[in-house]
Amino acid sequence: MSELQRVLYVEDEPDIQTVAKIALEVVGGFTVKICSSGEEALAAAEDFDPDMILLDVMMPGMDGPSTLAALRQRPALAQTPVAFMTAKVQPQEVTQFKSLGALDVIAKPFEPMQLANQVRALWEESSG
Amino acid sequence: MADVPVDLAAALARLGKVYAQRVRGELDELTQVAAGLESEADVRPSLEQLHQHLHRIAGAGGTLGFKTLSQAARALEIEANGWLSQDVVALDVAQRRRFADAVATLVDHLSQCETAPTQAVAQAPSARTTAFGHGGKVAVWLVEDEIPLGEHLVHLLGQFGYEPRLYTRFDAVAAAVRDQCPDCLVMDPHSTAEDLGAVEALMTSPSFQALNCPVIFVSANGDFPSRMRAARLGVDGFMLKPLDIPRLVDRIGRILEERHADPYRVLVVDDDRDLAEHLRLVLSADGMDVDVLSEPEQVIEAVATFHPELVLMDMHMPDYSGPELATVIRHHDDLLGLPIVYLSAEQDRAKQIQALRSGADDFLTKPISDTELVAAVRVRAARFRQLANLMTKDSLTGLLKHARIKESIVRELARAQRTGHPLAVAMLDIDRFKQVNDRYGHAVGDRVIMALAHLLKQRLRKSDGIGRYGGEEFVVILPDCDLQMAQNVLEDIRARFEVLPFLHDGHEFRCTLSAGIASTGEHPEADDGQLLIAADQALYAAKHGGRNQIQVSPVL
Incomplete structure (x- = not known):
């Protein structure tokens, strides 16, 4: 089984971007690319070739679910595991997010020390 | 790395x-x-x-x-x-x-x-803001100048669902309570004269006393003078360092339960509306929850919906007498224990005694002073509540007893079927609990059980049922909760329980729990017994799968 290496994180909030980048790079040892919007992610995703994508749900412009739908249109990204990041983790919503093709939902606010492990666990679940 | x-x-x-x-x-x-x-x-x-x-x-x-x-x-x-x-x-x-x-x-x-x-x-x-309001969480403030210890305590209290805040100095707390009041203040009074002075100044200041805030001292020094000083300051609890967290949490829980106990519920049955209104005002002013019933025909419905802890009724009403109504109430098995007190101008002892034969508990003679009335009602309602708790609740944990939790499942299942909402039932068991008892003794084992009980009470909703099913086995009933939601909640509790440190002779140890969940979503046809069996089987799978985990019962 290959290793989780490249993580694309789509998030509009600069404070969370910074924390997530540090948390994923330092603790997880991943290569991380941050995009500030769904549009930016669509432009950059294929070149970056992520192993896994994390999507904030609530973003101005393209929100998480529509970004996911658009990413799935690209053949190279059709199978890439995706997790949503959101504060709203009502079970019905989790189910709904999963039905869109996401692996799972990571609750916000996330714990910086744990984020990398959560992401890796989800990724391993999906690939093995 | x-x-x-x-x-x-x-x-x-x-x-x-x-x-x-x-x-x-x-x-x-x-x-x-x-x-x-x-x-x-x-x-x-x-x-x-x-x-x-x-x-x-x-x-x-x-x-x-x-x-x-x-x-x-x-x-x-x-x-x-x-x-x-x-x-x-x-x-x-x-x-x-x-x-x-x-x-x-x-x-x-x-x-x-x-x-x-x-x-x-x-x-x-x-x-001025009350700290209690923030998301309904209980605010516990700590004064501890050893920062690592303080932060450790903050973390653990957070695990129990409290909202802790750490202060390192007494003057900082004294300033903070001018704007906000915690639900409980935990502090180490130290033994230096300067600190003692600061603590005494804080606790005796009129503004602090007006807050009526519970205070617990934690101290490395448990000699008589220290304890006496604490008692004189009106401290609600005194605990020794090194601090046993589950014990502290238990203490906080008990203090807050007393403070935030529901008001006594009193049903007044009287056709004289003015008098009834007067009784209502007097008893309400004392903090009781009073319902007035002016149509005696409705008494059974009123009792069933309001669940009074005492019925105060007039002896003579136009269509029915007090003893007749009392007899109707006593015909219901589940109302046999409900205190019924007559209020009447009847002075004739023989008639009073006759009236008590029909099943009432006491006789208050009009005119009665407001103080007397309040005292008479309060003392009987308190007694009733105590007895009711003894009958329904486990003495160690305050959770529902075995029989009651089963009744509760029957009731909630019926409700779930009526409303179409999912219902989840979970069985929890502390892993290798026998070893805890064998190794550290039963007193320590009891503390582990109490800690889990507190955690369940703190983390679950008020509408959820929590029972102690057997020794170290618990059942929780989660109405309006599907399997996924139940899994999230229990996983959270499992993770919090796992990190709680318990103390024995200066030695720290930890415990874990396993749980099995069954939900009506996956078992739509199951009755209460089958649902419990399914949860029990899932628990067995969790134990078998290596413990310290949550398993769900699969679709049949």
Whole structure:
């Protein structure tokens, strides 16, 4: 089984971007690319070739679910595991997010020390 | 890899500091905007602006370590969102003011991550806020100058669902309680004269006494003079260091239960409306919850819906006598224990005794002073509640007993079938509990059980049923809860329980739990017994799968 290496994180909030980048790079040892919007992610995703994508749900412009739908249109990204990041983790919503093709939902606010492990666990679940 | 998290911690601390400075400015602006709501004809633009900022603060604040700020902002965000989803945003002045006040107090939360709480307090608004309000969490403030120990305590109290705040100095707390009152204050009074003086000055100040805030001392020194000093200061608890956290939590729980006990429920049956109203006023003024029934025909329905802990009735009503009504009540098996007290001008002893034969408990003679009435009712209602608790609740944990939890499942299952909402039932068991008892003794084992009981009470909703099913086995009933939700809740409890340290002879140990869940979603046809069996089988699978885990019962 290959290793989780490249993580694309789509998030509009600069404070969370910074924390997530540090948390994923330092603790997880991943290569991380941050995009500030769904549009930016669509432009950059294929070149970056992520192993896994994390999507904030609530973003101005393209929100998480529509970004996911658009990413799935690209053949190279059709199978890439995706997790949503959101504060709203009502079970019905989790189910709904999963039905869109996401692996799972990571609750916000996330714990910086744990984020990398959560992401890796989800990724391993999906690939093995 | 080993030194990497240290880098992260340092980096996060730096980010947190920068964030706090920036968000302080942002909160100032929001406070202005929120204050303006009161005079605005169309509040939508301001509310939208507030909503957007609150959403960001809720998200980023939590990630950067400002947990309570995040929670408070989240609560306000949800409220604002509710208003914004209406076609026309209709808010009265009181709602606008309350919202603005709540926004203004957000800045208080910044103090939680800062090293000098006094500075933050100095900047806090002068409006008095009760700490209890934030998301309904119980605010416990700690005064502890050993910062690592203090932070450890804060972490553990957080695991129990409390909202802890750490202070390192007594003067900082003294300043903080001018603006906010915790639900419980835990402090080490130390033994230096200076500290003792500060503690005594704080606790004897009229403003602090007016707060009526419970105080627990934790001290390395448990000699008689220290304990006596604490008793004279009116301290509610005294615990020795090294601190046994589950015991502290138990203490806090008991104090708060006493303080926040539900008012006694009294049903007044009297056709004389003026008198009934008078009784209601007198008893309500003493903090009781009073329902007045002027149509005696409705008495059984009233008892069934209001669940009074005492019925106060007139001896003579136009159509029925008190003893006749009492007889009707006593015909219901489940109402045999309910205290019934007559209130009457009847002076004839023989007639009074005759009246008691029909099943009433006591006779109060009119005219009766208000003080006497209150005392007579209170003492009987308290007795009834005690007995009712003894009958229904487990003495160690205060949770429902075996038989009651089974009744509760039957009831909730019927309700779930009626409403079509899912119901989840879970069985929990403390792993290798026998070893705890064998190794550390039963007293320690009991503390482990109590700790889990507290955790369940803190983490579950008021509407959830929690019972002690057997020795170290618990059952929880989660109405309106599907399998996934139940799994999340129990997983959270499992993770919190796993990290709780227990103390025995200075030696620290930890326990874990396993749980099995069954839900009506997967077992739509199951009756109460089958649902429990399914949960039990899932628990067995969890035990078999290596313990310290949650398993769910698969679709049959």
